[in-house]
Amino acid sequence: MDFTKPETVLDLNNIRQALVRMEDSIVFDLIERSQFFSSPSVYEPNKFKIPNFNGSFLDWALLQMERAHSQIRRYEAPDETPFFPNDLLPTILPSINYPKILANYADEINVNDNIKKFYVEEIVPQISCKEGEQQENLGSVSTQDIECLQAISRRIHFGKFVAEAKYQNDKPLYIKLIKEADVDGIEASITNSAVEQKILERLVIKAESYGVDPSLRYSQNPQSKINPQVIAKLYKDWIIPLTKKVEIDYLLRRLEDEDQSQIEKYV
Numbered sequence: 001m002d003f004t005k006p007e008t009v010l011d012l013n014n015i016r017q018a019l020v021r022m023e024d025s026i027v028f029d030l031i032e033r034s035q036f037f038s039s040p041s042v043y044e045p046n047k048f049k050i051p052n053f054n055g056s057f058l059d060w061a062l063l064q065m066e067r068a069h070s071q072i073r074r075y076e077a078p079d080e081t082p083f084f085p086n087d088l089l090p091t092i093l094p095s096i097n098y099p100k101i102l103a104n105y106a107d108e109i110n111v112n113d114n115i116k117k118f119y120v121e122e123i124v125p126q127i128s129c130k131e132g133e134q135q136e137n138l139g140s141v142s143t144q145d146i147e148c149l150q151a152i153s154r155r156i157h158f159g160k161f162v163a164e165a166k167y168q169n170d171k172p173l174y175i176k177l178i179k180e181a182d183v184d185g186i187e188a189s190i191t192n193s194a195v196e197q198k199i200l201e202r203l204v205i206k207a208e209s210y211g212v213d214p215s216l217r218y219s220q221n222p223q224s225k226i227n228p229q230v231i232a233k234l235y236k237d238w239i240i241p242l243t244k245k246v247e248i249d250y251l252l253r254r255l256e257d258e259d260q261s262q263i264e265k266y267v
């Protein structure tokens with residue numbers, strides 16, 4: 001996907017292919033996190049004394065990472081959404097002038113707080129190899145958490161591109177639904193149950209294959225590093241619903257960035 005070429009980005013097939021590739025990163029990242037204990041001290045606010053900082057060790061580590069990455073231009077990319085948008089630094093590399101693909105307010109659609117909450121409360125306890133602390137691994141846990149959070153956030157906020165593509169493909173339908181603030185209608189129109197089902201089935205296969213040593217034969221009955229059903233359920237209960245929330249939040253505001261003549265044409 002090339003963000004300098006808007007026509008490639010708003011092709012729903014390309015978007016879905018990108019979402020499929022992102023599954024690989026997410027499954028691998030969760031498998032990496034699963035080798036560590038749950039490590040609650042990483043998530044407890046003010047557990048460690050950090051000068052001039054109020055929050056968990058993970059929050060602090062993530063903020064430092066985002067500040068460094070903002071200097072290498074990460075958050076200029078239209079598919080990156082920061083967890084701390086108000087605390088970033090100016091880029092050191094020269095800015096890239098990406099062509100406009102999404103609506104003007106797209107950066108304001110940010111569900112990273114919800115993502116961090118479900119990650120800490122739902123994902124970590126379900127995928128960690130054991131409950132409890134492992135003092136020597138707190139740093140590794142936090143860096144792996146950051147990998148997971150960034151991969152999941154990128155996937156969920158890709159919903160903005162899905163929504164824009166769907167809007168462009170059927171303006172008459174969406175302008176009407178948005179004008180009527182018909183949230184249920186919008187949700188029904190963006191839902192494709194067959195695609196969702198396929199994702200869940202593919203995830204189980206991916207988690208089964210990535211989570212074992214491929215050099216071992218099945219007859220040796222290798223133990224999977226992570227329960228594939230857990231990954232599928234995380235997608236079903238959190239990742240897909242939050243992607244849809246991003247799509248709906250984005251669409252509900254879409255007429256803010258539409259010509260009045262277009263709106264009048266379809267209402």
Ligand SMILES: O=C(O)C(=O)C[C@]1(C(=O)O)C=C[C@@H](O)C=C1
Binds near residue numbers: 190196
């Ligand atoms: O592929 C789409 O059409 C999407 O809207 C993305 C997505 C997803 O999160 O993967 C979300 C809603 C649809 O029901 C199917 C899939």
